[in-house]
Every structure is written in structure tokens, then in C-alpha cells.
Amino acid sequence: MPTPDPAGDLVPDLTAVVPAGGSGTRLWPLSRAASPKFLHDLTGSGRSLLQDTVERLRPLVGDRVLVVTGTRHADAVREQLPDLLPANLLVEPGPRDSMPAIGLAAAVLERRDPEAVLGSFAADHVIEQPEVFRERVHQAVRAAREGLLVTLGITPTRPATGFGYVRVGRALGVTGAPQVRHAEAFVEKPDAALAAEYVSSGTYLWNAGMFVVRAGTLLELLATRHPRMVQTLRRVAEDPSAIEELWGSLPRISIDHAVAEPAAAAGRVAVVPAPFGWDDVGDFSSLADLLPESAEHPGLRVLGPGHLVVDEGSTGLVAPRGGRTVVTLGLQDVVVVDTPDAVLVTTRQHCQDVKGLVETLRRTGREELT
Structure with missing residues (x-):
């Protein structure tokens, strides 16, 4: 396990979950279904986006990294991450969107440690100012220990229409986490006029799909609307050989729709404003801005x-x-x-x-x- 840095970044109860899926079709022909964008070096760093993501998380979690990927990408992930513990690569028989993938990781973590906190971070995003990223994850973990689903909301730099938004509410007064605020709602991708209104108001942040939550809390929130999914995920976590039989029965649904949006309506979601550079490398125009x-x-x-x-x-x-x-x-x-x-x-x-x-x-x- 890597030695924590002098700032004491290592979080003992946090495990990083890295969903590594999708095909990045807006980056075709570099990104293909068989070789999606997270496996490529798109920034000239000499490392793939997946490798950069894991390296960014190491100071926080050491070797507690779970990668969830599809069957056709599992060998490439193993090759790119030779230090990944074999038990920490979860392989989906087929794509079912983000909720089943992150939910499976939560069910596995719950069996290992009922108090485990997971932080879900996509494999194909670019993040600048890693020290700010780590500090905000620390705040998110403190709020997650209070039973909240916590998202890191990116400070908008323009009225983007390609991202969802989070409406920010009152401060929650979480000890040791002064920036944690109530997340009033998740908002779908707006049109240009509405996006400009959101940004000028100062009360909306981009939803980058980064979530920090206790594994048991995530499954509890999921069970309110999708109890069968939780039962299935726990069965697979208990008996991994059952995944081939059961995986196809899971609905295709994102974590936003399955958990984040209804949990926000119920007052169970917090947001940590995240003032670091972020990009989901969604197309070649955004890639050009990074180079x-x-x-x-x-x-x-x-x-x-x-x-x-x-x-x-x-x-x-x-x-x-x-x-x-x-x-x-x-x-x-x-x-x-x-x-x-x-x-x-x-x-x-x-x-x-x-x-x-x-x-x-x-x-x-x-x-x-x-």
C-alpha cells in the first residue's frame, strides 16, 4: 500500500469504485466499442485515462480500488493496472448502465465491511488540481458517514448544455466539512438560455457523476424503488458465479435516475462544491481544449x-x-x-x-x- 502523503490524505474506510464502461462514441474513430476512451492516452501524459484516474485516487485509498468493467475490456484493464488486486476487478457480462455497476460494487463492499464508504469516480474524466480534489473528497466522506449520499458538484466555467446540474441549498454544518451543502435537486441537461440562467444564479453546479456514500446507505436508497435489484446484487456479491444467470435481469438505469434524483427529493443528498478543473472529454472539441x-x-x-x-x-x-x-x-x-x-x-x-x-x-x- 502506498505511503500516505504528509497531508494525511489516506482515508481508512474509503474504497474507490471506478466504473469503466461505455464506448465514447463522440471520440470515434479513436474510441471504439472494443477499445473505449478510458483505455487511451488522450492527454499526452503517457498514461491512459483509466491509469490517470487510479493514480489520482491512490493517495486517498491505497490499494482499495474496485474497477467495474465489461467482459470484452477486462483483459485490457488487467494489463493497464497490473497492481490491481484480482478480487477488486468486477466483470459485468453485459452493459446495464451505471446503477447496476456501482450497485454491484456496493454489495461487494457491504459484505467486506458493513461500514465501508465508497467513492464512485468515472474512469474517463480529466481532473486538475488533485490536491483540491482530495480535500473535497475528504469533506464528502465526512458527510457520507452521516448517512448522506454526497455528490461533488463542479463549479461551472460556462453555460454548458451537455451536462446535468445540481441545485445547491443550505449549508448542512457537517463537522470538518464546511463546504457540504444540501442538494435540493438534480436537473436534466438544459437548453442554452436555461443553462446561462443557472450559471449566472450561482446556485447550480455541474453534475459530474461523482458520488461518495456508505455502501449500505446506497443499497438502502436503491431498495426504496428497486428492491429486486438490491436482492439480485446481494445474491451476486454472495455468489459471484451467479452473475451470468442473474445479470441480464437487472434494468438498464443510471445512478442519477435510480437513486440520486429520488434521494434528493427526500432530503438525503448533499453536495460538495468542487472548484477544480474537470472535463469528461466528451468530444474532440473538449479534447482540443485540454491539449x-x-x-x-x-x-x-x-x-x-x-x-x-x-x-x-x-x-x-x-x-x-x-x-x-x-x-x-x-x-x-x-x-x-x-x-x-x-x-x-x-x-x-x-x-x-x-x-x-x-x-x-x-x-x-x-x-x-x-
Whole structure:
């Protein structure tokens, strides 16, 4: 187990749960169903997003990291995380959305330690200022010990329409956690005008899907509306060999819809404002914002070998991943992603539409590319 840092970050009753699923279709053709974005280095750090996530959590939890992933990605996760304890890789036979995945981890943790606190953090997000992140997780854990479901709400930097929001209420006065506040409601993705209103009000935070809660509390909250799911998850935790038989009976539902929204309405949810840099790397436009401008190619962000790019007068993002030279000439806000079997050429303005393009490929019989 890693030695805690001098600030005493290690939290003895906290286990990190890392759901590693999805296919990141807006980052096609880099991200594919068989090799989703969390397995890729998208920031130039030399580590995948999954590896960065686990390294960020190590000072808080040591080796108490549970990764939940699908069957087709389990070997890649093991390869990328060789220090992960074998019992801490939970493999889903098929995708059922975030609630079954996080719920299974909660049921496993509950059996190991009835007082265990879990912190759920996606495998494919980028977080800056890790020391601020750890301090806010500490506050969230203190509130979770009081029986609350706690979310880390990201301070908005723009009126984004691609994220859900949390409406922030009164301070809760949790000892040692001065920033913990009542979460009045979770709000769906707004339109542009409503998003601007949310941000200007100062009472809304982005919902980044980061939750801290006692494992038993999460299952208790889930059981209020989905008792059969809790029964099934506990059966699988007791007998892992039953997962193949039982997993398909679980509904496809997110943790937001299954637990967070109804629990907020019942006054059981707290929010910790999280003033650190955060990005879910949702598309190539957001990825371009994360990458530095190329010293060799001013105006361009380059993800991959810079010597494969030849440019004159262009701006945007180029990802030369196919081993070929990519030439751009006089294009503004261009996005070029070159892989061995597919090339994407679009603009930053249309990056959100890439998901629909992937659906078109599937519909037209080109599933081998997705």
C-alpha cells in the first residue's frame, strides 16, 4: 500500500469504485466499442485515462480500488493496472448502465465491511488540481458517514448544455466539512438560455457523476424503488458465479435516475462544491481544449506523433494515429483523426454529431468500424 502523503490524505474506510464502461462514441474513430476512451492516452501524459484516474485516487485509498468493467475490456484493464488486486476487478457480462455497476460494487463492499464508504469516480474524466480534489473528497466522506449520499458538484466555467446540474441549498454544518451543502435537486441537461440562467444564479453546479456514500446507505436508497435489484446484487456479491444467470435481469438505469434524483427529493443528498478543473472529454472539441498548442504547428493541437503532421495556416486538432502523414492547408477549427482503418474529417462545431455518425455506420452494416 502506498505511503500516505504528509497531508494525511489516506482515508481508512474509503474504497474507490471506478466504473469503466461505455464506448465514447463522440471520440470515434479513436474510441471504439472494443477499445473505449478510458483505455487511451488522450492527454499526452503517457498514461491512459483509466491509469490517470487510479493514480489520482491512490493517495486517498491505497490499494482499495474496485474497477467495474465489461467482459470484452477486462483483459485490457488487467494489463493497464497490473497492481490491481484480482478480487477488486468486477466483470459485468453485459452493459446495464451505471446503477447496476456501482450497485454491484456496493454489495461487494457491504459484505467486506458493513461500514465501508465508497467513492464512485468515472474512469474517463480529466481532473486538475488533485490536491483540491482530495480535500473535497475528504469533506464528502465526512458527510457520507452521516448517512448522506454526497455528490461533488463542479463549479461551472460556462453555460454548458451537455451536462446535468445540481441545485445547491443550505449549508448542512457537517463537522470538518464546511463546504457540504444540501442538494435540493438534480436537473436534466438544459437548453442554452436555461443553462446561462443557472450559471449566472450561482446556485447550480455541474453534475459530474461523482458520488461518495456508505455502501449500505446506497443499497438502502436503491431498495426504496428497486428492491429486486438490491436482492439480485446481494445474491451476486454472495455468489459471484451467479452473475451470468442473474445479470441480464437487472434494468438498464443510471445512478442519477435510480437513486440520486429520488434521494434528493427526500432530503438525503448533499453536495460538495468542487472548484477544480474537470472535463469528461466528451468530444474532440473538449479534447482540443485540454491539449497544448503544438510548438511545431502553431494553431494546431496534435495528439500523436508531431512529425506526421504537415500544416500551413490551419487551426484545430489533428490526431495522426494511422502511421501516415496528415496534411492540413488553410482550414480553421478542423478536426482530423487518422487511424489505420478509418479517417474522420470534421470541424469543432460538429464534434457533438460524431455519435450520430457512428449510429449511421452501424445502420449501414459497417459495425466492424465501430
